[in-house]
Amino acid sequence: MADARPIGIFDSGIGGLPIAKQIRERMPNEHLIYLADTLHAPYGEKSEAYILERSVTITEELLRRQVKAIVVACNTATLVSIKALRERYSLPFIGVEPGLRPAALNTKTGVIGVLATAKTLTSQSFHDLAERVAMGAWIEIQPCPDLVILVETLALSYKDTYNTVQRYIQPLLDKGADTLILGCTHFTHLKAVIQQVAGPNITIISTEEAVAREVDRRLTMDNLHAEVSDLGSVLMLSNSHKTVFEKQVTTLWGKADIQLF
Numbered sequence: 449m450a451d452a453r454p455i456g457i458f459d460s461g462i463g464g465l466p467i468a469k470q471i472r473e474r475m476p477n478e479h480l481i482y483l484a485d486t487l488h489a490p491y492g493e494k495s496e497a498y499i500l501e502r503s504v505t506i507t508e509e510l511l512r513r514q515v516k517a518i519v520v521a522c523n524t525a526t527l528v529s530i531k532a533l534r535e536r537y538s539l540p541f542i543g544v545e546p547g548l549r550p551a552a553l554n555t556k557t558g559v560i561g562v563l564a565t566a567k568t569l570t571s572q573s574f575h576d577l578a579e580r581v582a583m584g585a586w587i588e589i590q591p592c593p594d595l596v597i598l599v600e601t602l603a604l605s606y607k608d609t610y611n612t613v614q615r616y617i618q619p620l621l622d623k624g625a626d627t628l629i630l631g632c633t634h635f636t637h638l639k640a641v642i643q644q645v646a647g648p649n650i651t652i653i654s655t656e657e658a659v660a661r662e663v664d665r666r667l668t669m670d671n672l673h674a675e676v677s678d679l680g681s682v683l684m685l686s687n688s689h690k691t692v693f694e695k696q697v698t699t700l701w702g703k704a705d706i707q708l709f
Contacts, residue, residue, distance in 0.1 A: 456517065461486050518540070545655070559588060602695065685708070
């Protein structure tokens with residue numbers, strides 16, 4: 449039985465757009481609603497109680513728009529909120545976690561660098577995940593608050609970001625890290641620059657493709673696929689500065705229906 453309701457996707461800003469893009473490429477017939485909680489960004493500097501409150505508020509907004517599943521396209525919100533959301537609501541929630549398992553399988557030096565927000569790196573969920581899947585690898589953590597700001601302001605070029613990226617990743621490289629995890633969805637927009645700065649021998653791991661596969665799997669498991677051949681619609685929502693959001697979406701996504709909520 450086909451389910452034509454949209455998939456909801458949310459992040460504190462535009463960091464989750466690469467995940468939305470992978471979902472779009474994998475399931476082009478699905479309708480998508482992407483919600484950027486820009487007014488309250490960045491989440492990485494907020495308390496866990498605040499992040500949970502925002503996650504519940506956004507979930508209610510997406511439910512009002514009759515979504516069939518929700519992708520928490522934010523590492524911080526996933527680690528802080530997704531357990532409570534799953535307990536409170538009956539629809540599927542798909543989150544995003546730092547790619548520690550593939551990094552542990554990849555590393556030759558046994559040292560993994562994690563680039564993320566401070567809230568992600570200090571959460572109990574992150575440390576529980578690290579203990580569970582790191583397989584003995586040494587994990588070096590690096591909070592990168594300035595990278596979120598660079599992405600939100602569309603300062604994405606090598607020239608714009610080199611000094612900041614270099615400042616964050618060089619200490620990890622100096623400690624022997626041969627694998628770097630992009631532990632914040634915003635950082636995926638800078639993946640090419642980070643690779644260029646780090647060099648060709650460093651593996652960069654992000655998880656947007658894995659998240660899209662998991663969304664596909666959950667929709668199949670719960671019989672929620674649209675199962676039509678028409679191209680699905682895309683609605684982009686923000687709660688702050690429509691002109692700025694339009695520029696962000698146009699630059700990073702392309703043409704889409706944009707509204708404030």
